[in-house]
Structure formats: structure tokens, C-alpha cells
Amino acid sequence: MVIVAGVLALQGDIEEHVQALDRALRELGVDYRIVLVKKVDQLSKIDLITIPGGESTTIGFVSRRTGILDKLKERIENGLPTLGTCAGMVMMAKEVRDAVVGETSQPLLGVMDISVIRNVFGRQRESFEVDLKIPVLGNQPFRAVFIRAPAAVRCWNDAQPLATLRHERYGDLIVMVRQRNMLACAFHPELVLDTRVHRYFICEVAGLVQR
Amino acid sequence: MSIVDSVEYLEKLKDFFYRLLELNDRLREAGLPRLGPRPLPELPIVVDLSHPETGTIRVKIGFPAMVKHGVIMDVTNEEQAKIAEEAGAVGVMVLDKLPYDVRKAGGVARMADVKAIMRVMESITIPVSAKCRIGHYMEARILETIGVDLIDESEVLTPVDDQHHINKWEFKVPFVNGARDLGEALRRISEGASMIRTKGEAGTGNVAEAVRHMKIINREIRILMSHVDDEEFIRETARKYQVPPELVWLTARLGRLPVVNFAAGGIATPADAALMMWLGADGVFVGSGIFKSEDPQTRAQAIVLATSYWDDPETVVEAQKMVSESKAMMGIDIRKLKPEELMQLRGV
Numbered sequence: 001m002v003i004v005a006g007v008l009a010l011q012g013d014i015e016e017h018v019q020a021l022d023r024a025l026r027e028l029g030v031d032y033r034i035v036l037v038k039k040v041d042q043l044s045k046i047d048l049i050t051i052p053g054g055e056s057t058t059i060g061f062v063s064r065r066t067g068i069l070d071k072l073k074e075r076i077e078n079g080l081p082t083l084g085t086c087a088g089m090v091m092m093a094k095e096v097r098d099a100v101v102g103e104t105s106q107p108l109l110g111v112m113d114i115s116v117i118r119n120v121f122g123r124q125r126e127s128f129e130v131d132l133k134i135p136v137l138g139n140q141p142f143r144a145v146f147i148r149a150p151a152a153v154r155c156w157n158d159a160q161p162l163a164t165l166r167h168e169r170y171g172d173l174i175v176m177v178r179q180r181n182m183l184a185c186a187f188h189p190e191l192v193l194d195t196r197v198h199r200y201f202i203c204e205v206a207g208l209v210q211r
Numbered sequence: 212m213s214i215v216d217s218v219e220y221l222e223k224l225k226d227f228f229y230r231l232l233e234l235n236d237r238l239r240e241a242g243l244p245r246l247g248p249r250p251l252p253e254l255p256i257v258v259d260l261s262h263p264e265t266g267t268i269r270v271k272i273g274f275p276a277m278v279k280h281g282v283i284m285d286v287t288n289e290e291q292a293k294i295a296e297e298a299g300a301v302g303v304m305v306l307d308k309l310p311y312d313v314r315k316a317g318g319v320a321r322m323a324d325v326k327a328i329m330r331v332m333e334s335i336t337i338p339v340s341a342k343c344r345i346g347h348y349m350e351a352r353i354l355e356t357i358g359v360d361l362i363d364e365s366e367v368l369t370p371v372d373d374q375h376h377i378n379k380w381e382f383k384v385p386f387v388n389g390a391r392d393l394g395e396a397l398r399r400i401s402e403g404a405s406m407i408r409t410k411g412e413a414g415t416g417n418v419a420e421a422v423r424h425m426k427i428i429n430r431e432i433r434i435l436m437s438h439v440d441d442e443e444f445i446r447e448t449a450r451k452y453q454v455p456p457e458l459v460w461l462t463a464r465l466g467r468l469p470v471v472n473f474a475a476g477g478i479a480t481p482a483d484a485a486l487m488m489w490l491g492a493d494g495v496f497v498g499s500g501i502f503k504s505e506d507p508q509t510r511a512q513a514i515v516l517a518t519s520y521w522d523d524p525e526t527v528v529e530a531q532k533m534v535s536e537s538k539a540m541m542g543i544d545i546r547k548l549k550p551e552e553l554m555q556l557r558g559v
Contacts, residue, residue, distance in 0.1 A: 009280075010280065010519050010520075011279070011280045011281045011301065011519055012276075012277055012279060012280065012281075013273075013276040013277055013279060014279065014280060015213045015279070016213050016214075016215055016276060019213055019215065038520065038522075038523065039523075053276075053277045054277050054278070054279070054280075054281065054301065055277070055278065055281060055301040055302070055337055055338075057296060057299065057336065057337060058281050058299045058300070058301050058337075058515065058519075060299075061297075061298070061299030061512075061515065062299055062515065062516060062519045062520075065512075065516060066516075066520070066526065086277070087277070098336040100332075100333060100336070101333075101334070101335065101336050104336060118336055119336065121258055121260075122258070122358075123332075123338075123358045123359075123360055124274050124338065124360035124361065124384060124385065125254065125256055125265065125266070125355065125358060125360075125383050125384050126256055126257075126258050126265060127265065127270045127273075127274065128258050128260070128263035128264055128265045128267075128270060129263070129264050129267055129269055129270060130260060130262060130263045130264065131262070145269050145270060145273055146263075147270060147273050147274050147277055148274070148277070148338065148360070165260055166260065167260060188273060190215075191215055191269055191273050191276070192215075192269075193215070
């Protein structure tokens with residue numbers, strides 16, 4: 001079987017996502033193909049999708065305009081394995097607000113039972129990298145890069161937090177969360193060469209490869 | 212290859228400049244007379260976490276990666292900023308006057324009003340950029356301190372130093388610089404720029420110069436790629452460009468600029484934006500093109516759509532149909548500009 005991995009290619013660090021998938025799938029030693037997803041008819045031909053980092057308002061605006069937003073939502077609800085990073089996490093959340101501006105009326109996929117605050121750590125100068133403990137990836141910490149990052153303050157139903165960061169104002173912020181076929185990260189695993197998050201997604205969340 | 216592969220070398224380059232600064236400090240402490248200004252203390256940045264590292268190379272070149280395939284729009288106030296955000300812009304650039312008006316007004320063009328920039332930052336959720344004059348360290352420090360997400364050291368404003376650009380390694384906030392060719396782009400990267408854009412000819416509504424600059428950079432990268440194993444050629448090119456040979460070699464291996472590269476200067480229509488994406492731009496800046504037109508709302512949306520779907524002719528047609536040529540900004544014929552009116556010749 002050839003795994004067809006899609007990257008939602010509307011806006012953001014699309015090339016970095018393609019490369020990260022390429023590294024991870026090569027390491028797993030499976031046959032695969034990576035496609036840039038821009039059109040509705042491509043959604044039925046992929047086995048998994050990743051939603052890049054970028055500006056969630058832009059991805060929302062463009063995807064609604066071209067009609068891919070609703071179709072992708074449907075596909076994810078019907079079980080398409082989905083990894084969203086940063087803006088991808090925002091797109092997947094059911095509840096979103098901004099740390100400065102408050103309520104936003106941006107178009108969302110709204111598929112995950114999480115409540116997300118955008119720009120929760122501040123502006124670009126407050127962007128940071130940190131060694132993050134992610135128990136499901138083993139003892140070795142993961143170098144997590146947070147860029148104007150969001151984070152979840154709450155999750156419900158079967159959404160499971162996989163990593164948290166302690167924040168003075170907000171308490172424990174959820175920066176990695178899984179719910180059934182969906183995985184969301186507030187940081188950018190595609191910006192480091194460590195492929196553990198992607199391999200976890202492909203093997204455990206998508207169940208496409210036996211480890 | 213992508214910019215992720217640049218991190219290791221750019222970190223080395225940054226370390227080199229930091230070691231120079233440290234040496235300077237040690238010599239001062241030893242009582243040796245040192246001429247010239249000393250760097251200001253680092254901006255204290257508080258992130259409420261244990262052991263976060265801010266202002267790293269990954270964070271600085273990672274930010275521009277997040278705005279790829281998007282449009283950053285010039286705005287002069289928060290009303291325009293909100294229009295830009297609602298239209299799907301990935302960021303705004305706050306100016307006192309749009310480049311077209313800078314050209315018409317003449318005189319000295321400086322950094323925008325700090326209060327105006329702060330008002331925009333409080334009213335929208337997307338990143339806010341602002342321009343400082345070439346070589347103006349203090350304008351850049353002010354922009355960094357108030358929390359601007361990206362600083363454009365821009366030829367649109369009147370340069371204060373015709374010899375040197377700002378040492379951008381000293382800042383935690385990423386910088387974007389204009390370039391007309393690969394040498395200029397790599398010089399700016401070696402000074403610490405985290406993002407490059409074509410200079411084009413700002414405020415003209417004429418995309419011709421941006422096309423020329425993008426093609427020159429592409430051609431020069433192709434030449435480098437064909438000499439990737441030619442040590443003499445790499446060294447000669449480095450000498451010509453006045454940059455470290457390692458940076459030239461990195462570019463040859465990557466087959467692209469080591470940082471994100473946007474198109475800027477004269478983009479006025481969805482088709483212009485799609486053209487620049489087709490030529491290999493990672494995204495576009497639109498200056499006067501939107502708010503000097505008579506249909507800014509729909510034009511902004513159309514340019515966003517065309518930038519994202521530049522490789523799908525049907526969507527580009529749909530985007531182009533959203534705007535009317537009679538409402539586009541008038542534009543200026545670049546051949547009618549006197550040499551001293553060309554902004555692209557500033558800061559090479």
C-alpha cells in the first residue's frame with residue numbers, strides 16, 4: 001500500500017510540512033507520496049492531512065472562499081487523520097479567542113473539543129523555543145519552537161492533553177492534544193529535524209504503520 | 212531543501228558577531244580606548260515559563276516561514292488594518308504615508324508615528340510590521356521595544372547611513388530587507404536579516420522592477436547551483452558579493468535563498484501577485500496597490516486569493532474578476548523617473 005499524505009497548501013509553512021512528512025515517512029520505511037491539497041476533489045484521495053502553521057485568519061478566509069473548509073471538516077469528522085500545528089491547531093478548535101482582541105469571528109474547521117487562545121504567549125519578540133516533555137514520545141525532551149503561538153486552556157469529551165506548559169497567568173496550558181483521529185500542536189514540529197511527533201501521528205493517531 | 216536547513220550555519224554566523232561584541236566589551240573593560248557606539252542592553256523579555264529561549268535563529272527565521280504564501284499589506288491606520296485582516300492578509304505594515312504618497316510628498320520620510328503603530332497592534336490579531344530608515348539603529352530599537360513583529364529596514368524611507376545597514380544580529384525581532392540581486396540579499400543575510408524581499412520600485416504600481424529583481428536573484432542562484440562543488444568559484448563569488456564563502460556555499464546547496472524571500476515593489480493586481488508567486492516568491496508585500504485603489508476591500512481579498520491559488524488558473528481568473536482595472540491605482544512609468552527618484556538605488 002502506498003500512503004498518500006496531504007498537506008493543506010493554502011498558506012503558511014507548507015514546504016516545511018512537506019519536508020517533515022518526507023523525513024518521517026522515509027524513516028518509517030514505507031511507500032508514500034506527498035500531495036499539496038488545494039482542491040475539494042483531492043480530499044477523497046488522501047490517507048492523512050497536515051494543516052501548516054501560518055495565519056489562521058488567512059487559511060480560514062481562503063478555504064471558506066474556495067469551499068474546501070466545509071468538505072475538509074466533513075472528511076475529518078468521518079475519520080481522516082489530521083495533524084494541525086499552530087494555526088492548524090486554531091483551525092481545528094471549536095472555541096477560539098485572541099489574547100488581546102478577544103472574540104474573533106474567523107472561519108474555523110471546529111472539529112476538536114478544545115478551547116484555544118491565540119497569541120497567548122505574546123507577540124513575535126516573546127516567541128521562544130524550549131525543551132518540552134511529551135510523555136508519549138519517551139523520556140527524551142522535544143525541542144519545541146513556539147512562534148506567536150496559541151495554546152488550549154481547556155479540553156473536554158475524549159480530547160486528551162499530551163503536553164502542557166506552566167504559565168504564570170493561565171496556569172497549565174495545553175500545547176499538544178489528541179482526540180481520536182486528530183492531533184494538534186501549538187508548536188512547530190516541522191521546524192526541527194526530530195521526527196517523533198510526525199511518526200507518532202502516522203503510527204499511533206493515523207494507525208497507518210505498525211511500529 | 213528549505214530554510215530549516217539554514218539554521219545550523221546561521222547560528223554559527225550569529226555566534227561570530229556575538230563574539231565580536233564580547234571582544235569589544237572586554238577591551239573596554241580593560242581600559243583600552245574604543246571608538247564608536249556600544250550596543251544597548253538586550254531587551255528584557257518576560258515569558259512566563261521556565262527556561263524559554265527567545266530571539267533564537269529558529270524563532271527569527273521561523274516567523275517569516277509562517278507568513279509564506281500570504282500577503283502583507285501596507286496600512287496607515289487601524290481602519291485600514293482591520294480591512295486588511297478581514298480580507299485575509301497575513302500581516303500589515305504600518306506607515307505614515309503609503310509609498311506613492313512618500314514619492315509625491317518628497318522631503319525626508321521617517322518611521323511611522325509610534326502611537327499609530329501601537330493603535331494598530333491593539334486592534335488586530337495578525338502580525339504588525341513597521342519600517343525604519345536604513346542604518347537607523349534607534350528607530351529599530353524603538354520598534355522592537357514597542358513589540359513590532361517584523362522590522363523592514365526600508366529604502367522607501369530616507370536612509371541615514373549610505374555605507375552601512377543595521378547590525379540585525381543584535382535584535383530579537385526579525386528584520387526584512389530589500390534586495391535587487393543575490394549579492395545584496397546575501398549581504399543583508401550576513402548582517403542578520405531573517406527575511407528578504409525584492410526591492411522593485413515602490414509606490415509606482417508597476418511590477419516590472421520586482422520581476423527584474425526576482426529573475427536576477429533566481430538566475431544568480433542557478434549559476435551557483437551549477438558550481439556547488441567548485442571551490443574557486445564559490446570563493447570568487449563570495450569576494451564579489453562581500454559575504455562569507457560559507458553563506459554562498461549554503462545558498463548553492465539549498466538552491467534557494469537561506470531565508471524566506473517575498474516579492475515587493477509595484478504589485479497592484481491579483482495577476483501581479485500570482486506572477487510573482489510563479490516566479491518563485493514565497494509571498495508578497497502590497498504597498499500602495501490596495502489603499503491607493505478605489506476598491507481596497509475587494510482588491511485586498513482578490514490579491515490574497517490569487518497569492519494562495521497562483522498555480523490554479525481558474526481561481527486566478529476568479530480573483531482578477533473581483534477587481535476592475537478602472538479602479539486600480541494609476542501607476543507611474545519607471546522610465547519617466549529621474550535617477551535620484553529611484554528608491555531601489557538606496558542602501559546596496
